[in-house]
Amino acid sequence: MSAYFVAIGIVSLIYMLLALGLTLQFGLTGLINFGHVGFFAIGAYTSALLSLQGVPLPLSFLAAAIVPGLMALPIGLISLRLRDDYFAIVTLGFSEVVRAVITNARELTGGTQGIPGIPRMYPGLTGLPAQLAVLATVGLVTLAAVWMIVRIARSPFGRMIQAIRDNEVAVKALGKDPARFKVQVLAVGAALAGIASAFYAHYITYIVPDQFIPLVTFYVWMAIIMGGASRISGAVLGTAILMAFLEGSRFVHDFLPGVSEVHMASVRIGIVGLLLIVFVIKRPQGLMGDTTQR
Amino acid sequence: MTLEVRDIVMNFGGFRALDGVSLTVPAGGLVGLIGPNGAGKSTLFAIMSGFQTQDAGAVLLDGRPLDALAAPARARAGLVRTFQVPREFRNLTVRQNLLAAAPGQTGENLLGLFFQPGRVAREEAVIARRAEETLRLLKLAPVADQPARQLSGGQKKLLELGRALMLDPRFVLLDEPFAGVNPVLIGEIVARIRELNAAGIGFLIIEHDLEALTRLVPYLAVLDRGRIIAQGGPDAVLTDAAVREAYLGGVA
Amino acid sequence: MTDLLQHVANGVVQGLFIGMAALAITLVFGIARFPNAATGDMMTFGAYAGLVAQQAANSLVLAGAVAILAGAVVALASHWLVFRRLAGRSVVSLLVASIGVAFMIRAVLGVVFGQAQAVFQVPLTRAQLYWGVRVTPLNLQISQVVVAALLVVFAVLYFTPIGRQMRAVADDRDLARVSGIRPERVMVALWLMAGAVAGLAGMMLGIKTVVAPEVGWEMLLPAFTAAILGGIGSAPGAVLAGLLLGVAQEVSTPFVGFSYKIAIAFLVMLGVLLVRPSGLFGRSESVR
Numbered sequence: 001m002s003a004y005f006v007a008i009g010i011v012s013l014i015y016m017l018l019a020l021g022l023t024l025q026f027g028l029t030g031l032i033n034f035g036h037v038g039f040f041a042i043g044a045y046t047s048a049l050l051s052l053q054g055v056p057l058p059l060s061f062l063a064a065a066i067v068p069g070l071m072a073l074p075i076g077l078i079s080l081r082l083r084d085d086y087f088a089i090v091t092l093g094f095s096e097v098v099r100a101v102i103t104n105a106r107e108l109t110g111g112t113q114g115i116p117g118i119p120r121m122y123p124g125l126t127g128l129p130a131q132l133a134v135l136a137t138v139g140l141v142t143l144a145a146v147w148m149i150v151r152i153a154r155s156p157f158g159r160m161i162q163a164i165r166d167n168e169v170a171v172k173a174l175g176k177d178p179a180r181f182k183v184q185v186l187a188v189g190a191a192l193a194g195i196a197s198a199f200y201a202h203y204i205t206y207i208v209p210d211q212f213i214p215l216v217t218f219y220v221w222m223a224i225i226m227g228g229a230s231r232i233s234g235a236v237l238g239t240a241i242l243m244a245f246l247e248g249s250r251f252v253h254d255f256l257p258g259v260s261e262v263h264m265a266s267v268r269i270g271i272v273g274l275l276l277i278v279f280v281i282k283r284p285q286g287l288m289g290d291t292t293q294r
Numbered sequence: 295m296t297l298e299v300r301d302i303v304m305n306f307g308g309f310r311a312l313d314g315v316s317l318t319v320p321a322g323g324l325v326g327l328i329g330p331n332g333a334g335k336s337t338l339f340a341i342m343s344g345f346q347t348q349d350a351g352a353v354l355l356d357g358r359p360l361d362a363l364a365a366p367a368r369a370r371a372g373l374v375r376t377f378q379v380p381r382e383f384r385n386l387t388v389r390q391n392l393l394a395a396a397p398g399q400t401g402e403n404l405l406g407l408f409f410q411p412g413r414v415a416r417e418e419a420v421i422a423r424r425a426e427e428t429l430r431l432l433k434l435a436p437v438a439d440q441p442a443r444q445l446s447g448g449q450k451k452l453l454e455l456g457r458a459l460m461l462d463p464r465f466v467l468l469d470e471p472f473a474g475v476n477p478v479l480i481g482e483i484v485a486r487i488r489e490l491n492a493a494g495i496g497f498l499i500i501e502h503d504l505e506a507l508t509r510l511v512p513y514l515a516v517l518d519r520g521r522i523i524a525q526g527g528p529d530a531v532l533t534d535a536a537v538r539e540a541y542l543g544g545v546a
Numbered sequence: 547m548t549d550l551l552q553h554v555a556n557g558v559v560q561g562l563f564i565g566m567a568a569l570a571i572t573l574v575f576g577i578a579r580f581p582n583a584a585t586g587d588m589m590t591f592g593a594y595a596g597l598v599a600q601q602a603a604n605s606l607v608l609a610g611a612v613a614i615l616a617g618a619v620v621a622l623a624s625h626w627l628v629f630r631r632l633a634g635r636s637v638v639s640l641l642v643a644s645i646g647v648a649f650m651i652r653a654v655l656g657v658v659f660g661q662a663q664a665v666f667q668v669p670l671t672r673a674q675l676y677w678g679v680r681v682t683p684l685n686l687q688i689s690q691v692v693v694a695a696l697l698v699v700f701a702v703l704y705f706t707p708i709g710r711q712m713r714a715v716a717d718d719r720d721l722a723r724v725s726g727i728r729p730e731r732v733m734v735a736l737w738l739m740a741g742a743v744a745g746l747a748g749m750m751l752g753i754k755t756v757v758a759p760e761v762g763w764e765m766l767l768p769a770f771t772a773a774i775l776g777g778i779g780s781a782p783g784a785v786l787a788g789l790l791l792g793v794a795q796e797v798s799t800p801f802v803g804f805s806y807k808i809a810i811a812f813l814v815m816l817g818v819l820l821v822r823p824s825g826l827f828g829r830s831e832s833v834r
Binding site for chain 1: 583628631632635637638641642645647648649650652654655656657660661771774806808809811812815819820
């Protein structure tokens, strides 16, 4: 049982890293990134492939942060001049193209078969101690990410990205170039997604393209919208709700033997859709958000 | 040190919004720009500040054309505008709105933020003092820590002016600074603008409140259907026959 | 040369589907002012509705009518239940809500029909040669139906009062309002039309390929690309751009491979947006 909770903890923290990236990008800056999972996928494949070539895990994790962060730069330079809604479409398209590439570049990525046998972290440990060591590591990294984002949010940089979210035209009138800030934000969020994905790949030890569908992006959106997009506490609460929902739906499935896994997948996606709609209509500021804000 | 527009032409589809507008604001000048709705005043501001690109003509600062500069670069060059409909950073406090406007902050770069914390703190202290002065100057100190969205329309106008001042501008383009501001406060804004002008900042001011405007500016230009139809001292301009015909609709 | 013509012919058929999906997107984008990410799933909904009707009544014509109706109903329902409540809100609200609608439609279809692929029962026919290009009668009929449907849509848009009102709102919402156009009537007409187009497009796509829960979603990126390429809000532009993109995808297949079609669409979109950040014929927003 405790192994189960440790496992939940690890997956929760991975989602929390994703949610923190999106909080920075959307909550603070207003960037509608619908392609988060694309950066997650790039990080996962980067770290998995490098480690299978014998690169030590600390280095492959570093690469998993740097490569998606660098990928964010051209995406940012091309698309940050665009209107918010076009940016959303472009990022969604980017993540689908990433999925098409990893599905089809068989020599490199194993195609739909994916990459099995990705090295675990802490190979010297087994069983619960190994799990706990992973939990502690991802926990520390998440804490560091929270510290970094709090630090950013309260800094002059954070002030400016929130100004961009509130009124981009006024930012330009004050002599600052919004694109310069947005590119940095996009890169940091992508790097966080990349680190999250390295933990994911080396914990699950097996990645396939189907793990990187847009639904994952919208799981994270659901988390931050429910929790409250403009607050770090919102990302934390939202991730907790998301995990309760994902795990809860598995329990329901276990208790209702008549419901097939296929049906349950549909029910799950329907509930995600419903929650997105209800929160956007009824409580756009999220559970932790300031109710005087619109 | 002058601000000049020369033969500006701007078309929207088949409609000629500006038809060869030329106007000069001398260094430390104080010029009012009036004209009926739709005359092209805000379009002229948008072109001067780099938010729209004219079809012909040039904008010059100290005789140097600004056409190659995008809006942010023009603001950094010392030509700062405000907006007719206030564009406050609604979820930031009034104080944060001012701090955000301060130029050249090391802490606005992630590398600077994490690797030069001492320098960031020192700069922050300096601009905090600037912001404090500006808050006092514009009588916004009592609301300094409220979110800007809670301000009245008039206070938002003041905040726009305050943010512009944080840039140490050489010229400020004010778009209807008195709209929605109560009469007592108008008097104070007029006094502030005079002080700032005396300190060397040039102003070009769009305003419909002629009474307040003529109290402030020694020089008026009148824009009508995309052309400057008159300019000069307020008394001469407002008694000009063409101006009375166009601007006042020929009633008087 | 014949190969090339063959790819062009295939591309035209594919382009008609993209064009219809883009038409549904551009109508909503132009009038309700947001990119409707549920368009693809509205197509899927139409495809399944048509499938059920065909299995029940064994009539493709009836199935087409049911697909059109189903698309229109689900679109109007999403307007009433979701999008209308978000009028005046930021574009991100509408975008996220449209993702929500997409997921809910897909969930309903998944629960009712499962994840397995289904096919329309259509008679197998031998391909005919036209100038060396193989064309199956089925593809020809599908194309005829799509063209006929497009003609009907354009007739409504250009020759009926409600169509003129829709175009007026797309051109200038404020001007349309002051000239006495009732916005809600236009919105209802818009969603009925966009839904009907999506529903029929979904069924035609289902006949040509298969019916599966994700067929519509997979059309979304090419359709957005065509809508942007054609100029947001421009109905003829969307259809033409769809055709262009369909042909471009098919013609490039021998070089880049079948599975990278989506990348072609993406690159075209980036290219267009690089040249014109507001879309090829998009209005540039003014700042006053």
